[in-house]
Amino acid sequence: xxxxxxxxxxxxxxxxxxxxxxxxxxxxxxxxxxxxxxxxxxxxxxxxxxxxxxxxxxxxxxxxxxxxxxxxxxxxxxxxxxxxxxxxxxxxxxxxxxxxxxxxxxxxxxxxxxxxxxxxxxxxxxxxxxxxxxxxxxxxxxxxxxxxxxxxxxxxxxxxxxxxxxxxxxxxxxxxxxxxxxxxxxxxxxxxxxxxxxxxxxxxxxxxxxxxxxxxxxxxxxxxxxxxxxxxxxxxxxxxxxxxxxxxxxxxxxxxxxxxxxxxxxxxxxxxxxxxxxxxxxxxxxxxxxxxxxxxxxxxxxxxxxxxxxxxxxxxxxxxxxxxxxxxxxxxxxxxxxxxxxxxxxxxxxxxxxxxxxxxxxxxxxx
Amino acid sequence: xxxxxxxxxxxxxxxxxxxxxxxxxxxxxxxxxxxxxxxxxxxxxxxxxxxxxxxxxxxxxxxxxxxxxxxxxxxxxxxxxxxxxxxxxxxxxxxxxxxxxxxxxxxxxxxxxxxxxxxxxxxxxxxxxxxxxxxxxxxxxxxxxxxxxxxxxxxxxxxxxxxxxxxxxxxxxxxxxxxxxxxxxxxxxxxxxxxxxxxxxxxxxxxxxxxxxxxxxxxxxxxxxxxxxxxxxxxxxxxxxxxxxxxxxxxxxxxxxxxxxxxxxxxxxxxxxxxxxxxxxxxxxxxxxxxxxxxxxxxxxxxxxxxxxxxxxxxxxxxxxxxxxxxxxxxxxxxxxxxxxxxxxxxxxxxxxxxxxxxxxxxxxxxxxxxxxxxxxxxxxxxxxxxxxxxxxxxxxxxxxxxxxxxxxxxxxxxxxxxxxxxxxxxxxxxxxxxxxxxxxxxxxxxxxxxxxxxxxxxxxxxxxxxxxxxxxxxxxxxxxxxxxxxxxxxxxxxxxxxxxxxxxxxxxxxxxxxxxxx
Numbered sequence: 005x006x007x008x009x010x011x012x013x014x015x016x017x018x019x020x021x022x023x024x025x026x027x028x029x030x031x032x033x034x035x036x037x038x039x040x041x042x043x044x045x046x047x048x049x050x051x052x053x054x055x056x057x058x059x060x061x062x063x064x065x066x067x068x069x070x071x072x073x074x075x076x077x078x079x080x081x082x083x084x085x086x087x088x089x090x091x092x093x094x095x096x097x098x099x100x101x102x103x104x105x106x107x108x109x110x111x112x113x114x115x116x117x118x119x120x121x122x123x124x125x126x127x128x129x130x131x132x133x134x135x136x137x138x139x140x141x142x143x144x145x146x147x148x149x150x151x152x153x154x155x156x157x158x159x160x161x162x163x164x165x166x167x168x169x170x171x172x173x174x175x176x177x178x179x180x181x182x183x184x185x186x187x188x189x190x191x192x193x194x195x196x197x198x199x200x201x202x203x204x205x206x207x208x209x210x211x212x213x214x215x216x217x218x219x220x221x222x223x224x225x226x227x228x229x230x231x232x233x234x235x236x237x238x239x240x241x242x243x244x245x246x247x248x249x250x251x252x253x254x255x256x257x258x259x260x261x262x263x264x265x266x267x268x269x270x271x272x273x274x275x276x277x278x279x280x281x282x283x284x285x286x287x288x289x290x291x292x293x294x295x296x297x298x299x300x301x302x303x304x305x306x307x308x309x310x311x312x313x314x315x316x317x318x319x320x321x322x323x324x325x326x327x328x329x330x331x332x333x334x335x336x337x338x339x340x341x342x343x344x345x346x347x348x349x350x351x352x353x354x355x356x357x358x359x360x361x362x363x364x365x366x367x368x369x370x371x
Numbered sequence: 372x373x374x375x376x377x378x379x380x381x382x383x384x385x386x387x388x389x390x391x392x393x394x395x396x397x398x399x400x401x402x403x404x405x406x407x408x409x410x411x412x413x414x415x416x417x418x419x420x421x422x423x424x425x426x427x428x429x430x431x432x433x434x435x436x437x438x439x440x441x442x443x444x445x446x447x448x449x450x451x452x453x454x455x456x457x458x459x460x461x462x463x464x465x466x467x468x469x470x471x472x473x474x475x476x477x478x479x480x481x482x483x484x485x486x487x488x489x490x491x492x493x494x495x496x497x498x499x500x501x502x503x504x505x506x507x508x509x510x511x512x513x514x515x516x517x518x519x520x521x522x523x524x525x526x527x528x529x530x531x532x533x534x535x536x537x538x539x540x541x542x543x544x545x546x547x548x549x550x551x552x553x554x555x556x557x558x559x560x561x562x563x564x565x566x567x568x569x570x571x572x573x574x575x576x577x578x579x580x581x582x583x584x585x586x587x588x589x590x591x592x593x594x595x596x597x598x599x600x601x602x603x604x605x606x607x608x609x610x611x612x613x614x615x616x617x618x619x620x621x622x623x624x625x626x627x628x629x630x631x632x633x634x635x636x637x638x639x640x641x642x643x644x645x646x647x648x649x650x651x652x653x654x655x656x657x658x659x660x661x662x663x664x665x666x667x668x669x670x671x672x673x674x675x676x677x678x679x680x681x682x683x684x685x686x687x688x689x690x691x692x693x694x695x696x697x698x699x700x701x702x703x704x705x706x707x708x709x710x711x712x713x714x715x716x717x718x719x720x721x722x723x724x725x726x727x728x729x730x731x732x733x734x735x736x737x738x739x740x741x742x743x744x745x746x747x748x749x750x751x752x753x754x755x756x757x758x759x760x761x762x763x764x765x766x767x768x769x770x771x772x773x774x775x776x777x778x779x780x781x782x783x784x785x786x787x788x789x790x791x792x793x794x795x796x797x798x799x800x801x802x803x804x805x806x807x808x809x810x811x812x813x814x815x816x817x818x819x820x821x822x823x824x825x826x827x828x829x830x831x832x833x834x835x836x837x838x839x840x841x842x843x844x845x846x847x848x849x850x851x852x853x854x855x856x857x858x859x860x861x862x863x864x865x866x867x868x869x870x871x872x873x874x875x876x877x878x879x880x881x882x883x884x885x886x887x888x889x890x
Contacts, residue, residue: 014721014769223738230730234719239677240710241731242699 094284100261131261455524
C-alpha cells in the first residue's frame with residue numbers, strides 16, 4: 005500500500021529536489037521512448053543533450069538560444085508570483101519584434117548612435133503595449149487574462165505576417181515575405197568574434213539581477229507576492245491591486261518585447277515570419293521549472309535551450325522527428341507537477357499484513 | 372456489551388500528522404439523555420464526532436450503538452442507524468426551498484416528494500419549531516435554517532441527535548426555543564449529544580457531561596451538581612487563569628462617526644446596510660452583537676475600505692470623510708483592522724510570521740526607499756511574538772502552521788503595535804482557547820486605556836459583556852441603539868439581535884438615555 009500523507013509543514017528540501025527528480029525521470033522516460041523508437045537510446049540522449057554543447061561555439065549558440073527564453077521567463081515569473089496568469093509572452097515577443105523592425109528599417113543606411121537604442125525601445129514598448137491590452141481588459145472589462153493573452157498571441161502572429169507581407173516587406177526583396185536586412189547601426193553587437201553571441205545576453209543578465217532584487221528586496225515585490233498568495237489579505241492591508249496587476253503585466257510584456265527586438269536585431273538581422281520557435285511558450289515551462297526564482301529560471305532556461313538545440317541536431321544527425329522537443333518539454337512539466345506533490349505530502353509505505361496486526365490488538369483486548 | 376447505553380465509544384484514538392487528536396477517549400450516552408461534550412477548541416470534540424458520524428476513520432477504538440457493534444464507513448451508515456448530526460455550519464442551498472433542500476439531503480430516504488412537504492410541516496410543528504416547507508432558504512433567519520437541519524434529522528427515525536455548537540448562531544430567545552424542542556425529543560427517548568463550550572447552557576440543559584482536554588477525557592460530571600467554574604477548570608486545566616472581572620471605561624471625543632450609512636448588496640445574498648448611525652469615542656470599546664450574516668461583514672468592509680463608497684459622506688475618522696478613501700489611506704488616518712478570517716485575510720497562510728508582520732506594518736519604518744529592511748521586520752516580528760506570547764518556533768514559521776489562537780494573538784499584536792487610533796475587530800476570540808482569550812482581551816483593554824477607539828463585532832455575547840463599554844446589536848443590516856453595557860440586560864440585547872428595536876424608537880435613535888433601554 006502506498007499512501008500519501010500530508011506533511012505538517014511544506015518541505016523546503018523537496019521544493020528544490022523536485023525539479024531535479026523531474027529531470028531525472030524525464031531522462032529515464034526519454035531513454036525508454038528512444039529505445040521503443042528503435043534508436044540507440046544513449047546515443048540519442050547524447051545527441052540531444054551533450055553534443056550541442058560539446059564545443060565553445062555550441063555553448064555560445066546555447067546562450068543565443070536561451071537569451072529570449074530567459075527574458076520572457078523572468079517577466080512571466082513576476083506575473084505568476086502575483087497569480088496573474090500571463091500566457092502571452094509569445095505574442096508580446098512577436099509584437100516587440102515587429103515594432104523593433106518598424107523602427108530598424110528606417111535606419112538601414114544610417115550610422116546614428118540612436119538607431120539601436122530606438123530599435124530596442126520600440127521593441128520594449130510594443131511588448132508593453134500588447135501586455136497592457138491584456139491588463140486593461142482584465143482590470144476594466146473583468147476578462148480572464150489567460151484567455152485574453154492566449155488569443156492575443158494568435159493576433160500577434162497575424163500582425164507579424166501582415167507586417168512582413170505588407171508594410172515592412174523589403175521592396176527589393178523579390179517579393180519574399182521578409183523585411184530589408186537591418187543596417188549595422190541597428191544590429192546588436194556580437195560579444196565574441198566568430199560566434200553569434202550578442203549583447204542581448206547582457207540584457208538577460210541585467211533582467212536576472214533586476215527581477216531578483218525587485219521580487220525579494222523591494223516592498224512592491226513583497227506586495228506582488230502577497231497579492232499572488234492571498235488577494236483578500238492584500239486588499240485588507242491596502243495594497244493597490246490594479247497597480248500591481250498592471251505593473252507585472254507591463255514589465256513582463258516589456259521584457260518579452262525586448263526579447264523579440266533582440267531576436268530581429270540579433271541573430272536574425274531582419275523581420276521574417278519565423279522569429280520565434282515558441283520561445284514565449286517555452287518560457288512558461290521554464291518559469292515553473294525554475295520555481296519562479298530568477299536563478300532557478302536561469303538554469304531551467306539553459307536546459308530548455310539545450311533541448312531545442314539538441315532536438316534540431318537529433319533531427320539532422322539521427323533522423324528523430326521534430327516532435328521530440330515537444331515530448332521532452334511536456335514530459336518535464338508533467339513530471340515537475342507530479343513531483344511537486346512531495347512538497348506537501350510524504351509517501352507512506354505500509355505493508356498489508358502489518359496493518360492487520362495493529363488493527364487486531366484493541367479488539368483482542370476487548371474480549 | 373449491555374444494552375443500557377444508546378451509544379458507547381471506547382478507547383477512540385486518532386492520530387494526525389504532528390498531533391494526537393483523540394487519545395483513548397471513552398464516552399457513554401444513555402437512552403433519552405442530553406449528554407454534553409465539552410472542551411476547548413482543539414480538545415478533540417470535532418474529531419470524536421467525525422469518527423462517530425463516519426467522516427473520519429479511527430485508528431483504534433470500538434463503537435457500540437444500542438449494544439451492537441457499529442460498522443460505520445460513511446455518514447450514510449450513521450444515518451441508517453438513526454444518528455443525525457447538525458453541523459455548526461449549515462449545508463443548505465440558499466436558492467432552493469426548505470422541502471427541496473431536505474429532499475436533496477435525504478435522497479431516497481426522503482420518500483415521495485408529494486408527501487414530503489406535509490411531513491415537514493407536521494414534524495416541525497410537533498416539536499415546536501414551525502417551518503414552511505415552501506419557503507426559500509435564503510429568506511430564512513439563521514435560527515430557522517438550523518431548524519431545517521434539525522427537522523431533516525427528525526424526519527428519519529432518529530435515536531441520537533448530535534448538535535455541534537448549536538447555540539452560537541442563535542439569539543437568546545431562539546436558544547430557549549431550541550431547548551424546548553430538545554426536551555420534547557428527550558421525552559420520546561431520543562438521546563442528544565450537545566457539543567458546546569457555553570457552560571451555563573450545559574448546566575441548564577444537560578443530564579451528564581464528558582469533558583475533553585488535549586485529546587483525552589479529563590472528567591465526567593453531572594452538570595447540575597457543578598458550577599461553571601468547576602467545569603471550566605476541567606476544560607482548561609489548573610494553569611490557565613479564568614477571570615470574569617470587568618473593567619469599564621468612558622470615552623471622550625468621537626473618533627469614528629457613522630451617519631446614515633447604507634450600502635447596496637454586492638453579491639446575491641449579501642445584507643445591505645440600512646441607515647447605520649453610531650459613533651465610537653476615543654478610549655472606549657463599543658461592541659456590536661448579532662447573529663452571523665446580518666451585515667457584520669458588510670459593516671467591517673465599509674469601515675476598512677475593502678468596499679469603497681464613492682459620492683458618500685457617511686463615515687468620518689475624526690473630521691475626515693473617508694468613504695471614498697482606499698484601505699491604505701484609512702490606515703494612514705489611524706485605522707487598524709482585525710478581520711474575521713485569520714488565514715486568508717488577516718494573515719497570508721504561506722508566508723512566515725516576519726512577512727506577515729510586514730503585511731500591514733509597512734509604515735513603521737520597515738521600508739526604506741522602497742526596499743525592505745529585513746532586520747527591522749524580523750525585530751518587529753520577534754517583539755510581537757514575545758510581547759503577545761505567541762507560541763512558535765521562530766519568526767520564520769509559516770502562518771499556516773500556527774494554531775488559530777496563536778495566530779490571532781500575532782495578528783492582534785501586529786495591529787496593536789501600530790498604535791492605531793481606531794481598532795476594528797471582527798470575532799477577535801472566535802475559536803481561541805481561554806488562555807489566549809485572556810491575553811487578547813488584556814491587549815484590547817490596554818489599547819483602550821491608551822485612548823484608542825475600539826469597535827468589536829462579535830457573536831460571542833459573553834465576550835461582549837466582558838470587554839465592551841457600550842453595546843448594541845445588528846440585525847438585517849440595521850443597527851440597534853448603542854447603550855452602556857451595564858444598562859442592557861441580556862433579554863434586551865436578544866430582542867435587538869432579533870431586530871426588535873421598538874423600545875427605543877420613540878426616544879429617537881440619536882439621543883438615548885439608559886433608562887430608555889431598561890423600559
